[in-house]
Structures are given as C-alpha cells and as structure tokens.
Amino acid sequence: MSAESTSLNLLSVEQVVRERYSQASQKVEPALCCAVTPSQPELLKVLPPEIIERDYGCGDPAKYVTAGETVLDLGSGVGKACYVAAQIVGAAGRVIGVDMNDDMLSVARKYQPEIAQKIGYSNVEFRRGRIQDLATDLDVLDAMLASTSVANAADWMAFEERRKLLAKSEPMIASESIDVTLSNCVLNLVAEAERVQLIAELYRVLRPGGRAVISDIVSSKPVPEHLKNNAELWSGCISGAFEQRAFVKAFETAGFTAVELLERQAQPWQVVEGIEFRSVTIRAYRPKLTVATGEVAYVTYRGPWRSVMTDDMVLLSRGEPMLVHAEVADRWMIGPLKQQLIVERAFFGGPASQQSSATEEHGCCGEATKCC
Ligand SMILES: C[S@@+](CC[C@H](N)C(=O)[O-])C[C@H]1O[C@@H](n2cnc3c(N)ncnc32)[C@H](O)[C@@H]1O
Structure with a gap:
C-alpha cells in the first residue's frame, strides 16, 4: 500500500x-x-x-x-x-x-x-x-443561514449563539x-x-x-x-x-x-x-439509572472464571455471595453480565446484631470497606 x-x-x-x-x-x-x-x-x-x-x-x-x-x-x-x-x-x-x-x-x-x-x-x-x-441538524442550519446575513465577526457571534440555543432547545x-x-x-x-x-x-x-x-x-x-x-x-x-x-x-x-x-x-x-x-x-x-432504596441484595458470580472485576472495581469471586446495596446489584445486571450473576434481594428484619454480622461476613457495604 x-x-x-x-x-x-x-x-x-x-x-x-x-x-x-x-x-x-x-x-x-x-x-x-x-x-x-x-x-x-x-x-x-x-x-x-x-x-x-x-x-x-x-x-x-x-x-x-x-x-x-x-x-x-x-x-x-x-x-x-x-x-x-x-x-x-x-x-x-x-x-x-x-x-x-x-x-x-x-x-x-x-x-x-x-x-x-x-x-x-x-x-x-x-x-x-x-x-x-x-x-445540530445541518439542514436546519442551512435554512437559518439562508435567512441571515453574516457579514462580520459580530454577526457571526450572534449567529453562533442562536445555533447553540437551538441545539439545546431542539x-x-x-x-x-x-x-x-x-x-x-x-x-x-x-x-x-x-x-x-x-x-x-x-x-x-x-x-x-x-x-x-x-x-x-x-x-x-x-x-x-x-x-x-x-x-x-x-x-x-x-x-x-x-x-x-x-x-x-x-x-x-x-x-x-x-x-x-x-x-x-x-x-x-x-x-x-x-x-x-x-x-x-x-x-x-449506558448504565441504568438506579435509585437508592435502602434495600440490599446478595450477588453471586456463577463463573466460569475464578473471579471477575466489575467496572466499578469490585472483585466478585466465583460462588461466593457478596452483600451489596440493591442499586449496585441493579447496575451490574446489564447486558451479558445478567447471565453470570445470581441476585437475591435480602431483607434484614432481625436484630441489629445479626444484620451487621451478615454485612461483615459477606459484604462490601460495611463501614470498614466502604467499597459500594
Ligand atoms: C465508510 S462509510 C460507511 C457508510 C455506512 N455506514 C456503510 O456501512 O456503508 C463512512 C460514512 O460516514 C460518513 N461520515 C464520515 N464522517 C462523518 C461525520 N463526522 N459525521 C457524519 N457522517 C460522517 C461518510 O459521509 C460516509 O457516508
């Protein structure tokens, strides 16, 4: 070539x-x-x-x-x-x-x-x-130019302002x-x-x-x-x-x-x-919009790899449930990852001592890690 x-x-x-x-x-x-x-x-x-x-x-x-x-x-x-x-x-x-x-x-x-x-x-x-x-629609821009006289820098700046406004509003x-x-x-x-x-x-x-x-x-x-x-x-x-x-x-x-x-x-x-x-x-x-609900979920990575790193840098190990905020689980359940994850919503209605031990045992939501 x-x-x-x-x-x-x-x-x-x-x-x-x-x-x-x-x-x-x-x-x-x-x-x-x-x-x-x-x-x-x-x-x-x-x-x-x-x-x-x-x-x-x-x-x-x-x-x-x-x-x-x-x-x-x-x-x-x-x-x-x-x-x-x-x-x-x-x-x-x-x-x-x-x-x-x-x-x-x-x-x-x-x-x-x-x-x-x-x-x-x-x-x-x-x-x-x-x-x-x-x-910016170039056909619309042509029509605007046809009905506007741009003879000097001031005209051009005014035209550019109109163009930007239009691009924003329509x-x-x-x-x-x-x-x-x-x-x-x-x-x-x-x-x-x-x-x-x-x-x-x-x-x-x-x-x-x-x-x-x-x-x-x-x-x-x-x-x-x-x-x-x-x-x-x-x-x-x-x-x-x-x-x-x-x-x-x-x-x-x-x-x-x-x-x-x-x-x-x-x-x-x-x-x-x-x-x-x-x-x-x-x-x-494009990530889904997720709304914080206060709920939590267990997420288990199915494999086939030993572990995977999510785009937000959380390491999921095969077969190991991880406790995360529910909106984090929603964010991960997109595209092909859906098939690789098992997500179980969890509700902790029990005593506070049990809730915190569950979090510490499996999760990344605890005060200590603050990872999600
Ligand atoms: C290699 S051809 C591919 C055309 C078509 N996608 C196809 O598969 O046959 C590239 C096309 O992109 C257009 N193009 C290149 N740069 C562009 C740009 N910045 N904005 C809009 N169109 C562009 C060209 O006019 C051309 O029609």
Missing part, C-alpha cells in the same frame, strides 16, 4: 472525507473498507442494487437490534443498515440515519417510498449532521431518546481532536440501559503521525483507526459499562508498515 498522498496537514479531515464519500456514492469503490455478508441476507431483498453495492462497512451491527427498538445509525451512508434494521425493529420501531454527506443522503432518501411500500410501513428517516454533534437527536446506536466503519473517520465529544454524544442520546453496537477498524499498534497525515489512508478507513485497547478505553472513559468485543476479524484487513488493521464489533451499555 502506498503511503504517498496529499497531506492531511493541508486539508481538513472533514473535507477529505466528504470528497471521498461523495465520489463513492456516485461510483462504487470496491476497496473502500471491507463489507461483510449480512447474517440475514433475506432482508436485502427489498433493497435496490444501488444501495447493496455501496456497502462501505466492516461489520454487521444491525443484527444486534431487536423488535420495537428506536435505532440510530451514525454515518449511515446510502442507508443499507438502516433499511435492514427497519425490518428487524418492525412497524413499532424506528430508525434514524445520520450522515454529513449530501450525496450519500440523497441516494438513501431516494428509495424511502419504494422500500416503505415493499415492507408495508415507513419507519426510517435520514438527517444531515456530524456525528460528533448530534444536536436538538436533532434528543438526549436519552435512543435504544441502540449503531455505526459501521465511521468513527475512525472523525478527527482525533473531536473523538471525546463523539463518544460523549453517543452516550448522551442513549437512554439509560441503552447500548451502542459499533463495528470499526482498529489497529494493533499506535498509528504514527506520517500515516495519520496521509489523506488517502485516513479517508480509506485505515490510518484514523483507534488502537484496539484505546477503542475499548474510550467507551469506558465516557461512562459506558459492560463494554465487550463481540467480534474481531482473525486476519487483518490491511497491514501497513507492520501495523495490522482489522474490523471489530464492540457493544457498550
């Missing part, structure tokens, strides 16, 4: 990405990312070839949605995953695709009536926005409104300086207990600056890849829990200067 290309020092990441994907929306670019065969190919029957051929993903996150859910697809391209998810969530569910590229969106939107007619309902919409700012994607956020080979395209905000936005829009399922390209080692500055490698979903452990860490740091690698390509998709680039699919949950 050639590392010779225009330098990203001279161009903005967004400009490079926009130009590359505008072209890819018009003419299929087979080398762009590494599309996988979907697990439910029958759901492609209602899609036109123009959409099927322009699959620039690297995974199949849509297979993780379920009936009735509200789904958000970040960087939806020509809408393939949205139309697949639309059939899985059914008429009671809803799918929103967000992309910043007009050309991608116009292909996606062109087929909305036809696909709605084939599946028997209309539950998909596409919005133009940047995924690192899910509050965000494109409302906070806590989404059950599952998908993305397929897009996060790596966002400028590094905007990634903390990107994952924070992902978190903001999910309801408590909601989840993100993200397929993306990750690298086996940190990517050196000269590769990151290569516009072709960046826009080709290679040199903007998160390093694998940084990818997982980014979700943990943003407050997600039960972060899990669901899939990881055995063979790298690309190797550049000895660095392997492969697709992974990650799932991460």
Whole structure:
C-alpha cells in the first residue's frame, strides 16, 4: 500500500472525507473498507442494487437490534443498515440515519417510498449532521443561514449563539431518546481532536440501559503521525483507526459499562508498515439509572472464571455471595453480565446484631470497606 498522498496537514479531515464519500456514492469503490455478508441476507431483498453495492462497512451491527427498538445509525451512508434494521425493529420501531454527506443522503432518501411500500410501513428517516454533534441538524442550519446575513465577526457571534440555543432547545437527536446506536466503519473517520465529544454524544442520546453496537477498524499498534497525515489512508478507513485497547478505553472513559468485543476479524484487513488493521464489533451499555432504596441484595458470580472485576472495581469471586446495596446489584445486571450473576434481594428484619454480622461476613457495604 502506498503511503504517498496529499497531506492531511493541508486539508481538513472533514473535507477529505466528504470528497471521498461523495465520489463513492456516485461510483462504487470496491476497496473502500471491507463489507461483510449480512447474517440475514433475506432482508436485502427489498433493497435496490444501488444501495447493496455501496456497502462501505466492516461489520454487521444491525443484527444486534431487536423488535420495537428506536435505532440510530451514525454515518449511515446510502442507508443499507438502516433499511435492514427497519425490518428487524418492525412497524413499532424506528430508525434514524445520520450522515454529513449530501450525496450519500440523497441516494438513501431516494428509495424511502419504494422500500416503505415493499415492507408495508415507513419507519426510517435520514438527517444531515456530524456525528460528533448530534444536536445540530445541518439542514436546519442551512435554512437559518439562508435567512441571515453574516457579514462580520459580530454577526457571526450572534449567529453562533442562536445555533447553540437551538441545539439545546431542539436538538436533532434528543438526549436519552435512543435504544441502540449503531455505526459501521465511521468513527475512525472523525478527527482525533473531536473523538471525546463523539463518544460523549453517543452516550448522551442513549437512554439509560441503552447500548451502542459499533463495528470499526482498529489497529494493533499506535498509528504514527506520517500515516495519520496521509489523506488517502485516513479517508480509506485505515490510518484514523483507534488502537484496539484505546477503542475499548474510550467507551469506558465516557461512562459506558459492560463494554465487550463481540467480534474481531482473525486476519487483518490491511497491514501497513507492520501495523495490522482489522474490523471489530464492540457493544457498550449506558448504565441504568438506579435509585437508592435502602434495600440490599446478595450477588453471586456463577463463573466460569475464578473471579471477575466489575467496572466499578469490585472483585466478585466465583460462588461466593457478596452483600451489596440493591442499586449496585441493579447496575451490574446489564447486558451479558445478567447471565453470570445470581441476585437475591435480602431483607434484614432481625436484630441489629445479626444484620451487621451478615454485612461483615459477606459484604462490601460495611463501614470498614466502604467499597459500594
Ligand atoms: C465508510 S462509510 C460507511 C457508510 C455506512 N455506514 C456503510 O456501512 O456503508 C463512512 C460514512 O460516514 C460518513 N461520515 C464520515 N464522517 C462523518 C461525520 N463526522 N459525521 C457524519 N457522517 C460522517 C461518510 O459521509 C460516509 O457516508
């Protein structure tokens, strides 16, 4: 693979990405990312070839949605995953695709009536926005700009104030409104300086207990600056890849829990200067809201490991009941951890001496440890 290309020092990441994907929306670019065969190919029957051929993903996150859910697809391209998810969530569910590229969106939107007619309902919409700012609808922004004259710095500052107010009062994607956020080979395209905000936005829009399922390209080692500055490698979903452990860490740091690698390509998709680039699919949950009730619960870790450390740093040993506040147990009962834990609500109505000895014997709630 050639590392010779225009330098990203001279161009903005967004400009490079926009130009590359505008072209890819018009003419299929087979080398762009590494599309996988979907697990439910029958759901492609209602899609036109123009959409099927322009699959620039690297995974199949849509297979993780379920009936009735509200789904958000970040960087939806020509809408393939949205139309697949639309059939899985059914008429009671809803799918929103967000992309910043007009050309991608116009292909996606062109087929909305036809696909709605084939599946028997209309539950998909596409919005133009940047995924690192899910509050700002770029179509609304264009309309505002068309009716505003911005001739100097003062005008610009006033306009910026209006934009921020609108994003707050009428965000494109409302906070806590989404059950599952998908993305397929897009996060790596966002400028590094905007990634903390990107994952924070992902978190903001999910309801408590909601989840993100993200397929993306990750690298086996940190990517050196000269590769990151290569516009072709960046826009080709290679040199903007998160390093694998940084990818997982980014979700943990943003407050997600039960972060899990669901899939990881055995063979790298690309190797550049000895660095392997492969697709992974990650799932991460926004913690549930838990209300302190004063109740307690015994939590027993089933195994198969000798012990596990929860995201809040509590060590659970296989087969050993641990007494915790009930809301802590609720927080742990999310995603795949549910199957690994036995939770029994407890009520201590007996003498105070018995209550404290039960706590000291098994628990982490005691005065001495203060761990939960
Ligand atoms: C590699 S393609 C993947 C498209 C689609 N997810 C798929 O699987 O075919 C990347 C898409 O993300 C969009 N994109 C890239 N950066 C974006 C950003 N910051 N905000 C919104 N869309 C973005 C591009 O316009 C393009 O449609």
